[in-house]
Amino acid sequence: MTYQVQIKVMPLKDLLDPQGKAVMSGLHQLEISGVQDVRVGKHIILSIEAADATAAETIAQQAAQQLLANPVMEFFEVSVSA
């Protein structure tokens, strides 16, 4: 079966996020107010052929740890849907 796995890779909370700061100043220029903080990360969708959701999640975890996220600067979250 094919599972859609969503991986969210975000900069660690303690780190500066220059891309987020750039978005903040863009929002100010557009006069969109109320936004207090912006964090910008990556969203990756994998289509994984696997026997069950657990197997698909294991593959996605491997992909995130070994390739997609840099643990020094980023954390990731994996969620699976059928």
Next chain:
Amino acid sequence: MTYQVQIKVMPLKDLLDPQGKAVMSGLHQLEISGVQDVRVGKHIILSIEAADATAAETIAQQAAQQLLANPVMEFFEVSVSA
């Protein structure tokens, strides 16, 4: 109240996604198998001060339409959590 709004910005399904193709080949080199397709987009988290969730979502929709997503190449999804 402050709401956390998640915005997912992804390349349109009909478009090629070169970053996704690069991830695919990286996964092959790492011998992680089972992945059939990869799409890479952006994940943006906004902290929005607003009266209610609907107001926060409206601000996030504006931000996505006017700044974060390029409608020619990308679509976006907004979800609000308290």
